[in-house]
Amino acid sequence: xxxxxxxxxxxxxxxxxxxxxxxxxxxxxxxxxxxxxxxxxxxxxxxxxxxxxxxxxxxxxxxxxxxxxxxxxxxxxxxxxxxxxxxxxxxxxxxxxxxxxxxxxxxxxxxxxxxxxxxxxxxxxxxxxxxxxxxxxxxxxxxxxxxxxxxxxxxxxxxxxxxxxxxxxxxxxxxxxxxxxxxxxxxxxxxxxxxxxxxxxxxxxxxxxxxxxxxxxxxxxxxxxxxxxxxxxxxxxxxxxxxxxxxxxxxxxxxxxxxxxxxxxxxxxxxxxxxxxxxxxxxxxxxxxxxxxxxxxxxxxxxxxxxxxxxxxxxxxxxxxxxxxxxxxxxxxxxxxxxxxxxxxxxxxxxxxxxxxxxxxxxxxxxxxxxxxxxxxxxxxxxxxxxxxxxxxxxxxxxxxxxxxxxxxxxxxxxxxxxxxxxxxxxxxxxxxxxxxxxxxxxxxxxxxxxxxxxxxx
Numbered sequence: 365x366x367x368x369x370x371x372x373x374x375x376x377x378x379x380x381x382x383x384x385x386x387x388x389x390x391x392x393x394x395x396x397x398x399x400x401x402x403x404x405x406x407x408x409x410x411x412x413x414x415x416x417x418x419x420x421x422x423x424x425x426x427x428x429x430x431x432x433x434x435x436x437x438x439x440x441x442x443x444x445x446x447x448x449x450x451x452x453x454x455x456x457x458x459x460x461x462x463x464x465x466x467x468x469x470x471x472x473x474x475x476x477x478x479x480x481x482x483x484x485x486x487x488x489x490x491x492x493x494x495x496x497x498x499x500x501x502x503x504x505x506x507x508x509x510x511x512x513x514x515x516x517x518x519x520x521x522x523x524x525x526x527x528x529x530x531x532x533x534x535x536x537x538x539x540x541x542x543x544x545x546x547x548x549x550x551x552x553x554x555x556x557x558x559x560x561x562x563x564x565x566x567x568x569x570x571x572x573x574x575x576x577x578x579x580x581x582x583x584x585x586x587x588x589x590x591x592x593x594x595x596x597x598x599x600x601x602x603x604x605x606x607x608x609x610x611x612x613x614x615x616x617x618x619x620x621x622x623x624x625x626x627x628x629x630x631x632x633x634x635x636x637x638x639x640x641x642x643x644x645x646x647x648x649x650x651x652x653x654x655x656x657x658x659x660x661x662x663x664x665x666x667x668x669x670x671x672x673x674x675x676x677x678x679x680x681x682x683x684x685x686x687x688x689x690x691x692x693x694x695x696x697x698x699x700x701x702x703x704x705x706x707x708x709x710x711x712x713x714x715x716x717x718x719x720x721x722x723x724x725x726x727x728x729x730x731x732x733x734x735x736x737x738x739x740x741x742x743x744x745x746x747x748x749x750x751x752x753x754x755x756x757x758x759x760x761x762x763x764x765x766x767x768x769x770x771x772x773x774x775x776x777x778x779x780x781x782x783x784x785x786x787x788x789x790x791x792x793x794x795x796x797x798x799x800x801x802x803x804x805x806x807x808x809x810x811x812x813x814x815x816x817x818x819x820x821x822x
Contacts, residue, residue, distance in 0.1 A: 381416060388412045396559070440499050443479045444469060448503075451526075452496050453489040457482050460492045467524060471565055471610065487569050491526070524562050532556075532566045536576045543591065546580045550597035553577065557604035564608040567615075574618045577601060581624050596636040599628045603643040612646070616653040622660045629665035634676050637669055641680035648687040658694035664701040671706045673715060682719045689723060695730045703727065704736040712745060718758060721749075725761035728768035737765060738773045747783045750793065760801040763793055767804040770811055781812060 391409040395401050442449045442462035451463040457477040461469075469478060470487050477484060502508075535556075538549035556563045567573045580594055602621065605611050615621055628640035644662060647653045657663075663685065670681040685703065688694045707724045711717055727733040737743075746762040753759055769776050784790045794805035 381420075384412050384416050388416070396555075437502070440495070440502065442466075449495070449499060452492040452499070454492050455489065456485045456487075460495055463489060463524075467562070467565075471562070489569075524566065528560075528563065529566065532563065532573075536570070536573050539576050540579050543580075543594070547591065547594050547597070550577075550580070550594055550601065554597045554601045554604065557601050561608065564605050564611060567605055568608070568611050574602075574605070574615060574621065578618075578620050578624060581627075582620055592633055592636070595628065595632045596639070599625070599632070599636050599643065600639045603639045603646065606643050606646040612650050612653060616647045616650070616656055622657060622662060626660060626662050626665055629662070629669055634674055638674075638677040638680045641666060641669060641677060641684050645680060645684040645687055648684060651691065654688055654691040654694060658688055658691060658697055663688060663694065663697050663703070667698065667701050667703050667706055670710070671702075673710065673713075678710075678716055679719065682716055682723065686719065686723050686726070689726050695727055695733070699727060699730055699733045699736070704733050705740065708737065708740055708742050708745075711749075717749070717753075718755065721758055721761040721765075725764040728765045731772055734765075734768045734772045738769050738776055743769060743776050743779045744783075747779075747787075747789050750789050751787060756798050756801070759793060760798045760804075763790075763797065763801050763804045763808070767808055770808045777812060777815060780808060784809070784812070 388409060391405055391412065394405055395409065436448050440448055442452075442465050443459070444461055444465040447462070449460070449462040452460050453463045453466065454460050455466060455477055457480050459477050459479045461478070466478070466489065475484050475487070476482060535549040535553050538545045540546075541549075557567075567577075577598060581590055581598055602615065602625070606615050622644075625640045625643055628636050630637075632640075644657055644666065648657055666681050666685050666688075669677050670685065685698065689698050704724070704727065707720045707727075711720050711724070724733075724737070728737065743766060746766055750759045750762045753762075766780070770780060780790070790805045790808050793801050794809060795802070797805060
């Protein structure tokens, strides 16, 4: 493909720009659709973007003097940008804004009308065709050309066009059609919600979009009748949606979301199970969601997934368990569901030691967890990790667990005394550990020394 002439001067700027835009769209499609596209294709796309930028700057420079004395009517200006509106839309209060600027306002978490400060009853944006037509006539009468934005999503991720919105509605409708249509729609939604952060926000603008997305997995269908590739695409789309902060509450509280994520943890491809765990992790960033997920019984399948030990899923499962157990009542659920045994087994097998020790240290504030750790004979192994590990955080988590055992289980004091006698592990940590490790190690030494003094006194 010839690349010469991309930066050449051309008197027919508009024709040149249109040609470049077509070529850029073709290249973008090739890059997205072909995982093995060449670096030449990407470099060529970069060159075209640079050429478009140069053309735009050149045109802006030529036209600035022409338009500088024109005064735009206030009703044609966006209240947010104070610029001439190109895509005027109406919010629920009746005020009109330029779509990209009000969309950015809403994506930032605002739920009020910028001009009136009234709370918006919904976040739907309705095209204001009357104002758009008036702006178009005003521009035409003055020889001003309203430049359309180029539909290249990788350049303007924050802007959703009407075509994008129409495509979204079509895809959501197709989730209730035939199996082939469902599969095609789910695959495209998965791709779009991964590639376009702004596309994730569209699900928040429609009350039933998430429910329609899930419809192929719901109803009276048995697990064996669900197509694995369709389940994977739907669950992964849920993961992509949950990344968007404004979606977290909506997604978690939509009926069937958490039950379907629980089911996906147990079945489907390993990628489906891993992405279900990752979705629960991202959703659990909200405390209200931690409670909702914990009450649903999702900890048990997460722990089972961790127990299986598949490299693809372990980290996602561990991250979700850690986040959920920040909430105190979820600690009891995790202990009841067998987390302690699984965590210790993986730690002893030297699998994801950093993450799993952090979870075990968190659970050690629960008495039943401490009892189980002691019963499983973990104290010598925890001391060995302190001696052999070069990670200060791992040492800290180990001594936190041992300190909890020291408080709750006097039968393990003998092991602690022996460790201190032969290796001075606790004293070493009391002197050179992290601030938290020093406190815990000093607390153990103080308790052990007090016990020795009481024995001598008796």
